[in-house]
Amino acid sequence: xxxxxxxxxxxxxxxxxxxxxxxxxxxxxxxxxxxxxxxxxxxxxxxxxxxxxxxxxxxxxxxxxxxxxxxxxxxxxxxxxxxxxxxxxxxxxxxxxxxxxxxxxxxxxxxxxxxxxxxxxxxxxxxxxx
Numbered sequence: 367x368x369x370x371x372x373x374x375x376x377x378x379x380x381x382x383x384x385x386x387x388x389x390x391x392x393x394x395x396x397x398x399x400x401x402x403x404x405x406x407x408x409x410x411x412x413x414x415x416x417x418x419x420x421x422x423x424x425x426x427x428x429x430x431x432x433x434x435x436x437x438x439x440x441x442x443x444x445x446x447x448x449x450x451x452x453x454x455x456x457x458x459x460x461x462x463x464x465x466x467x468x469x470x471x472x473x474x475x476x477x478x479x480x481x482x483x484x485x486x487x488x489x490x491x492x493x494x495x496x
Contacts, residue, residue, distance in 0.1 A: 378418075
C-alpha cells in the first residue's frame with residue numbers, strides 16, 4: 367500500500383529480471399552451495415513480490431459484479447504464455463547454454479518493465495466499470 371500498485375509492479379519486474387542475471391552468474395562461477403541458496407532465496411522473494419503485486423493489479427481490473435470470473439480469466443491469460451514457453455526452455459538451453467539462457471530471460475523482462483512504466487504514465491484502463 368505504501369508504494370502503490372505500479373511502483374510495486376515495477377520493483378517486482380526489475381527484481382525478477384535481476385535474479386535471472388544472478389542465475390547466469392551462478393552458471394559461470396565455481397560450484398558454491400552458499401551462492402546457490404542465496405540466489406534461490408532472492409529469486410523466490412522477487413517472484414513472490416512480483417506475483418503479489420500482479421494479483422493486486424489484476425484485482426483492480428475486475429468489476430465487482432464479476433470478480434471471480436474476470437480474475438480467473440486474467441490469471442489464466444497471465445500464465446498461458448509462460449507455461450507454453452517453459453516447455454521449450456530445455457531445448458533453448460541445449461542450443462545456447464545456461465548463462466546465455468538466463469541473460470535472455472532477463473532481457474525478456476525489459477518489455478515488461480517498459481509496459482509498466484507506460485501504463486503508469488498513461489493510467490490506461492482496459493475495462494469499463496459497470
